[in-house]
Amino acid sequence: MNKILIKGTGIGGLTAAYELFIRGADVTITTLDNGFSNSASWYAGGMLAPYCEREGTEQIIEDLGIKGMKWWDQTLPEFVLHNGxxxxxxxxxxxxxxxxxxxxxxxxxxxxxxxxxxxxxxxxxxxxxxxxxTEAHLDPREILRELKNRLEHEGACFVAPNQDESQYDTIIDATGRERLSFDEELxxxxxxxxxxxxxxxxxxxxxxxxxxxxxxxxxxxxxxxxxxxxxxxxxxxxxxxxxxxxxxxxxxxxxxxxxxxxxxxxxxxxxxxxxYADNLPRVKRIDNTIFINGFYRHGYLLAPAIAVQVADMVLNY
Missing domain, CATH: 3.30.9.10 (D-Amino Acid Oxidase, subunit A, domain 2)
Structure with a gap:
C-alpha cells in the first residue's frame, strides 16, 4: 500500500488526509505540540460563500467552492449551518x-x-x-478538531514533524506559511x-x-x-x-x-x-512530493475540492 506522509494540520492538510484516508490510504500526519493555534485556519471565518467570494475573484472560486460545500455536506453535515x-x-x-x-x-x-x-x-x-x-457557514475550530478526532479514532497516525521521509512513497506538503521562504511565488x-x-x-x-x-x-x-x-x-x-x-x-x-x-x-x-499572485490555490508535484498552498482567504471553501484533486493524483484515478 502507498504510504503517505501529510505535513501540516491546517484545513488543507486535514481535508487531504481525510479524503485519502476514507479511500483506504495509509496516512501519517505531522502535527505540532501547540495544535492548530499557529495556523491561519484557526483564525478563519468559516464562511462557505462561493457566490459572495466570486465578486472579486475568478469563476473557478465559485465552481470549486460549490464542490467544497457539497463535500462538507457529505462529510460533516451536522457542522454546517445552511442559513445563507x-x-x-x-x-x-x-x-x-x-x-x-x-x-x-x-x-x-x-x-x-x-x-x-x-x-x-x-x-x-x-x-x-x-x-x-444557498450559502452556509461553519465553525473552523470545531471542524479542525472533528477532522483530527475522526482520523485518530479511525487509526490514522499523528506524529511529530521532522520525520524520516524516505520511508514514505508520497509526501504531501500542506505547511502553508512555512513555505514562504522556499516558494518565491508565494x-x-x-x-x-x-x-x-x-x-x-x-x-x-x-x-x-x-x-x-x-x-x-x-x-x-x-x-x-x-x-x-x-x-x-x-x-x-x-x-x-x-x-x-x-x-x-x-x-x-x-x-x-x-x-x-x-x-x-x-x-x-x-x-x-x-x-499566489492570482490569489488561487495551486497543486504542484515535484518528484514524490505534492505541494498544496495558496488558499488565501478561501481555505474552508476550496480545501475539499483541492483534497479530492490531490487524492486522485496520489491514487492514480
Missing part, C-alpha cells in the same frame, strides 16, 4: 451594494422589511441588502480578527458589511460569540495586532448594531494567509 449570507451597506455606501449585486449571482434583493424578517436584530437599521440563501497576507461575546444580539447567518476601503464580516458562533474579520494586509509580519485594525473591526461591528459596543473582547487573532 446577508450583505448590507450603510446609506452612504449603497453604491457598493449595487456594484456587488452586479458582480455576483445566487442572491435576491431584500428591502428593509424583508431584511428585518431575516435578522430581527437589524430591523430598521438598513434599507436594503442582498440575501444569498506571499503572505496578514489577517486580523476579533472574537467577541454579547447576549444582546442574535444573528442567524454571516453578515457582510460593504465598505469601499475595508469590507468586513460578522459570523455568529455558539455561546453568544461573534467572529469579526478580517483585515487584509500585504505582509507576512505576524506581530501583535494594531490599534488601527482593531478600531476598524470594532467600528464595523458598531455600524451593524450599536449593542456590539458593550460586547466582551474574548480574543484577538492574527493569521498569515499564504497566497
Amino acid at each position: 449570507t446577508l450583505v448590507i451597506a450603510t446609506a452612504r455606501d449603497i453604491a457598493e451594494l449595487d456594484r456587488f449585486s452586479v458582480r455576483t449571482k445566487g442572491h435576491e434583493k431584500v428591502d428593509a422589511r424583508e431584511l428585518g424578517n431575516l435578522e430581527p436584530c437589524l430591523a430598521g437599521r438598513f434599507q436594503k441588502g442582498l440575501f444569498y440563501a 506571499r503572505g497576507v496578514r489577517g486580523e480578527m476579533l472574537l467577541i461575546r454579547t447576549s444582546d444580539i442574535n444573528l442567524s447567518r454571516p453578515i457582510r458589511l460593504l465598505h469601499p476601503r475595508i469590507p468586513l464580516y460578522i459570523v455568529p458562533r455558539k455561546d453568544n460569540l461573534f467572529m469579526i474579520g478580517a483585515t487584509m494586509i500585504e505582509t507576512d509580519n505576524c506581530g501583535p495586532a494594531t490599534a488601527y485594525s482593531m478600531m476598524e473591526l470594532l467600528n464595523a461591528a458598531y455600524t451593524v448594531h450599536s449593542a456590539f459596543a458593550q460586547a466582551e473582547i474574548i480574543e484577538i487573532g492574527i493569521g498569515i494567509r499564504p497566497a
Whole structure:
C-alpha cells in the first residue's frame, strides 16, 4: 500500500488526509505540540460563500467552492449551518451594494422589511441588502478538531514533524506559511480578527458589511460569540495586532448594531494567509512530493475540492 506522509494540520492538510484516508490510504500526519493555534485556519471565518467570494475573484472560486460545500455536506453535515449570507451597506455606501449585486449571482434583493424578517436584530437599521440563501457557514475550530478526532479514532497516525521521509512513497506538503521562504511565488497576507461575546444580539447567518476601503464580516458562533474579520494586509509580519485594525473591526461591528459596543473582547487573532499572485490555490508535484498552498482567504471553501484533486493524483484515478 502507498504510504503517505501529510505535513501540516491546517484545513488543507486535514481535508487531504481525510479524503485519502476514507479511500483506504495509509496516512501519517505531522502535527505540532501547540495544535492548530499557529495556523491561519484557526483564525478563519468559516464562511462557505462561493457566490459572495466570486465578486472579486475568478469563476473557478465559485465552481470549486460549490464542490467544497457539497463535500462538507457529505462529510460533516451536522457542522454546517445552511442559513445563507446577508450583505448590507450603510446609506452612504449603497453604491457598493449595487456594484456587488452586479458582480455576483445566487442572491435576491431584500428591502428593509424583508431584511428585518431575516435578522430581527437589524430591523430598521438598513434599507436594503442582498440575501444569498444557498450559502452556509461553519465553525473552523470545531471542524479542525472533528477532522483530527475522526482520523485518530479511525487509526490514522499523528506524529511529530521532522520525520524520516524516505520511508514514505508520497509526501504531501500542506505547511502553508512555512513555505514562504522556499516558494518565491508565494506571499503572505496578514489577517486580523476579533472574537467577541454579547447576549444582546442574535444573528442567524454571516453578515457582510460593504465598505469601499475595508469590507468586513460578522459570523455568529455558539455561546453568544461573534467572529469579526478580517483585515487584509500585504505582509507576512505576524506581530501583535494594531490599534488601527482593531478600531476598524470594532467600528464595523458598531455600524451593524450599536449593542456590539458593550460586547466582551474574548480574543484577538492574527493569521498569515499564504497566497499566489492570482490569489488561487495551486497543486504542484515535484518528484514524490505534492505541494498544496495558496488558499488565501478561501481555505474552508476550496480545501475539499483541492483534497479530492490531490487524492486522485496520489491514487492514480
